[in-house]
Amino acid sequence: MRKSINQLIRLLSYLRGHAVHFLIGLFLIILMSYTNSIVPVLIRNAIDKGVSTGAYKVAIRYGLLILLVGVLNGVFSLAGRYLLVKAAQYAVYYLRMDAFRAIQRHEMEFFDKTFSGQLISRITNDTERITRFLSFRVRMLLYSIFLIIISLYYMVRMNITLTMVALITIAIVVGLNTTYAMKVRPIYDKIRHQTGVIASIATGTIAGIKTIKSLSVEENVQTKFSQENEELYSLNVKAMKITALYGNAPFLVLGLAMSTMFYYGGKAIIQNTLTVGELVAFLTYMLTMMWPLRALGFTIGDIQRSLAAASRLFDVIDSAPKSIDPPDAVEISNPRGEIEFRDVWLTYHTGRTVLKGVSFKVKPGEKVLITGPPGSGKSSILKLIARFYKPTKGEVLIDGVNVAKIKTENLRKIVAYVPQEPFIFNRSIRENIALAKPNATQEEVERAAKIAKIHDFIASLPKGYDTVVGEKGITLSGGQRQRIALARAMLMNPKIVLLDDPVSNLDAETEKKLVEDLKEILQDKTALIVSQRLSLVKLVDRVIVMKDGKIVEDGKPEELIKKGGIFSEMMKAGGVYGG
């Protein structure tokens, strides 16, 4: 309970900038409850003081008053809803931004451990639920509660017995709707989950369509899809059955209540203890309250769920580091590009230790090939230099400074990491290259593209640097993607370049060309290249061979060949490790 209250306070604090809008909105909703609940009283007066006594003009006057109240009600509803929705959207805008920023501050391990679908759901579904809560649910709750209270006040003043009938009806309808909400909600949850399952099968199928087609497994995929689709169908039917049952029950209760009111009311009219106008007013109250009563069951249940959604978002925000930089972060103003590993150990969150006491030093400007069997920890070395992960033990240093202490912005300028399968965003080539420096000039972008030897290709496209690539744009070949990624890296003029398997996806010809060009691209840089392809040997001064998380060979390529160890065997085998 205490936690829920704290979460509610924290959620409401996001309304800060629009608190006045929110409060006026709430006030207007209360006025709306009031205008709605006095209509039956006006009807009573129109009947008792006008129609029943033959005072036609009085009846007309009340008729006009009802019209005026109706108009006011519309105005309050419109303005109240507008203000509340505006305030809620504003709050959720900031909440969503906070969550998004926090997600980006999280360390790589967080993404290893968290399903991406879950994170997407935080930013989309959970924020949507909170918007609904702050704008719609809060409005309904306030409206319903005030409407019921004000209506009961007028009812008690008219007739106690009929008020008792109304109270019993209220209790039954709220009870029925709460039960309905309890029964149907888990099914709706399952429907939401199942829709997600179906969406992920569809996404996976579309993303992997080439593999599916090449293996001719369309039927298997269809069978799986069909099973999940059937499950969704039966869940929807189940939800519909419950809705049909509970959705109509309140009308039965209402019918019973109205008959009872006629029974007692009729008698009371004959005994002169109730007027016709009062009976009509009671019946109108029952009709007016019906919708708010039905909504109440859902609204009450939804508060807890909305707060749970808020809590999930707050967890994402709170679990992120407050800043991506350590408090005592330093800058290296004139980097030389020296790298050192001092007895580095790395254990991933899975518990697997992939680096076991790795020590080496790379001189500024040196080019090093890191090779070895799959899973021996080669890429992990690069990831530690780029500070995607922290060593479990030991130190990684650049120019003698522990990378953990280097300001992130500074580190990103010094070190460029080009992943094995660079991600090309669905934007223009210019934007893709200028990703790390969006305000880069055309000259800077072109210079980077020229260094990466992709400028001529880009210039040959009809739209040049404005050509959109990726989904819905032109498709780039593996080699072109690598070059765009290299241009992206070169734009920052880094001192250290880390290439993770740069030629693994390339055909022999493209590989040869890239290796030739890399010589020039990496000219004045320190470079660490992870690869099992020996074409890269001619590019490097030194080779480090990894095996089972340890360095097993380290030296000049010629020396290692002479030594006759793993590396010389690889050379003899003529290429890919073990292949």
Ligand SMILES: Nc1ncnc2c1ncn2[C@@H]1O[C@H](COP(=O)(O)OP(=O)(O)OP(=O)(O)O)[C@@H](O)[C@H]1O
């Ligand atoms: N983020 C991660 N979380 C958990 N385990 C990981 C992670 N990254 C890598 N691993 C595991 O660590 C081991 C070493 O991975 P790494 O990518 O460093 O090896 P590698 O030598 O570069 O392999 P390959 O040549 O196949 O790319 C592998 O067993 C891999 O499954």
